[in-house]
Amino acid sequence: MVEEHIPILVEEFLSFFREEAIGTFVDGTVGAGGHAKALLAAHPEMVHFYGIDQDPDALAIAKETLAPFQEKVTLLQGNFRHLDQFVPKPVDGIFLDLGVSSIQLDRPEKGFSFSHDGPLDMRMDPSQRLTAAEVVNTFSEKKLSEIFWEYGEESRSRRAAKAIIEARRKQKIKTTGDLTEALKRTLTWSGRRGKKHHPCTLVFQALRIYVNDELGAVEEGIDKALALLAPRGRMGVLSFHSLEDRIVKQKFRQFAVIEKRGELLTKKPLVAGCEEQRRNRRSRSAKLRFLSKT
Structure with missing residues (x-):
């Protein structure tokens, strides 16, 4: 059975290929x-x-979802940073959705969410070695603080790192519940007026980004994608936090404006409207950028 999945900004995405x-x-x-x-x-x-996707579980669902088009579809497991190894060029369109899907967030065994207790894993690709558990149980306090600040923009990064060190001295942090418990006295709702996300959100985000080298993949993947794109081809990227969107904006501007090899089709990123945000809360932080190659 195909799990419920609501694609974000799908009509806006389709509009760039309508003609x-x-x-x-x-x-x-x-x-x-x-x-x-x-x-x-x-x-x-x-x-x-x-x-293409790193997650074999996602590919299994995609295979069922795309069954009506199976003669046209090739599904491959891998990271989009290696697009040139999977796809013969040139291609007419490329899309990257950088968000963590419900497939990861809603499955406790993936270890991505503080909402479900499960193994502290966070690997998109289950075959890779590094897990979030290894990071929180073996990295130094200084390194943890750097990760939380650089990849989560967490203002209380040092306090969070110290809380983890103190907790792991007592017992190993094995689950998402263990990590949330270790942080609950340090990362509280107090003093967070106007903040809509859970106090642990940025630490979990930072660990996920670090474990999967997500920003490195975005940097490398966009370069590979632009090289694969045919003249007049179009490329879109859907990002979900400022660290990703900053890279996308800079890469697109470098390619289209500075190198004059394309055209920015979105001067500013498109965002979800009020109705979509009401229907799908995960769309609230989404930003969609598109360019075409000359």
């Missing part, structure tokens, strides 16, 4: 296949669709 004919398309983060299904349905002329 375009697509032969070959690459979704470097296919996830559950929500954007892919919408695009394939809207473009019957498409010859080949490549869907």
Whole structure:
């Protein structure tokens, strides 16, 4: 059974290809296949669709979601930072959705969320070695503080790191519940007027980004994607926090404005409207940017 998945800004995503004919398309983060299904349905002329994802569970769901288009679809396990190893160039369109999907967040065994107690894992690719548990149980207080500040922009990074060191002296931090418990006296709701997210959000975000080298993947992946894109091809990136969006903005500007090799199709990022945010709270922080290659 296909798990419920609500693609974000899907109509806006489709609008950038409405007047375009697509032969070959690459979704470097296919996830559950929500954007892919919408695009394939809207473009019957498409010859080949490549869907790539690190998570084998996501690919299994995508396979079911995209079953009506199976003759056109190739699904591959891997990181989009290695697009050039998976896809023959050139391609007419590329899309990267940088968000953590419900497949990861809603499964306790993935260890991404403080909302569900599970192993402190956080690996997108289960075959990689480094886990969040190894980070919090073996890294120094200084290194943990740096991670929380650099990748979570957590203003209380030093206090959070100290709390983890103190907790692990008593017992190993094995689960998301253990980590939340270790942080609860340090990262509280008090003094967070106007903040909508849980006090542990930024620490969990920082660990996930570090474990999966997400920002490095974005840097490398966008460069590889732009090299694969055919003349007049279009590329979109959906990001969910300022660290990602900053990289996307800089990379797109470098390519289109400074190097004059393309055109920015979004001068400012598109965001979800009030109705979509009401229906899908995960859309609140989404930003969509698009460019075309000359």
